[in-house]
Amino acid sequence: MKTLTNAEEQIMQILWKIGKGFLKEILDEIPEPKPHSNTVATILRILVDKKFADYEVYGRQHQYFALMSKEEYSNGTLKEIIGDYFDGSYKEAVSFFVERDKLSIKDLELLLNELKKK
Numbered sequence: 001m002k003t004l005t006n007a008e009e010q011i012m013q014i015l016w017k018i019g020k021g022f023l024k025e026i027l028d029e030i031p032e033p034k035p036h037s038n039t040v041a042t043i044l045r046i047l048v049d050k051k052f053a054d055y056e057v058y059g060r061q062h063q064y065f066a067l068m069s070k071e072e073y074s075n076g077t078l079k080e081i082i083g084d085y086f087d088g089s090y091k092e093a094v095s096f097f098v099e100r101d102k103l104s105i106k107d108l109e110l111l112l113n114e115l116k117k118k
Contacts, residue, residue, distance in 0.1 A: 011043050016070040
C-alpha cells in the first residue's frame with residue numbers, strides 16, 4: 001500500500017472530514033500558518049496521481065474528493081506497522097502498548113468486552 005507524507009495526510013484528513021471540496025474550501029480547513037495555495041494544489045495533484053483522491057471539473061475549478069476511506073487507509077497502515085514492527089503479531093503489538101503504560105489492563109478488559117458484544 002502506498003503511504004502518505006505528513007502534508008498529504010493533512011490534506012486527506014480534510015477531504016475525509018468535508019467529503020468534497022474546492023481548493024479554497026480545503027485551504028479554509030488548514031490551520032495557521034497556512035501554506036500557499038500553490039503548495040496545496042500540488043499536494044492535491046500528488047494525491048490524485050497516487051490514487052488517494054480524484055476530482056470533478058466545474059469550469060476552471062476542481063472539486064476534490066477522497067477515493068480511499070479513512071478506515072481503509074487506517075487499516076492498511078496498521079497492517080503495515082504490525083507487519084514491519086511486530087512480525088505480523090497483533091498480540092505483540094498489544095503487549096507493547098500495555099508494557100509501556102499506553103494501554104491499561106482496565107482499558108484492555110473494556111476493549112475485550114466490546115469485542116465480545118460484537
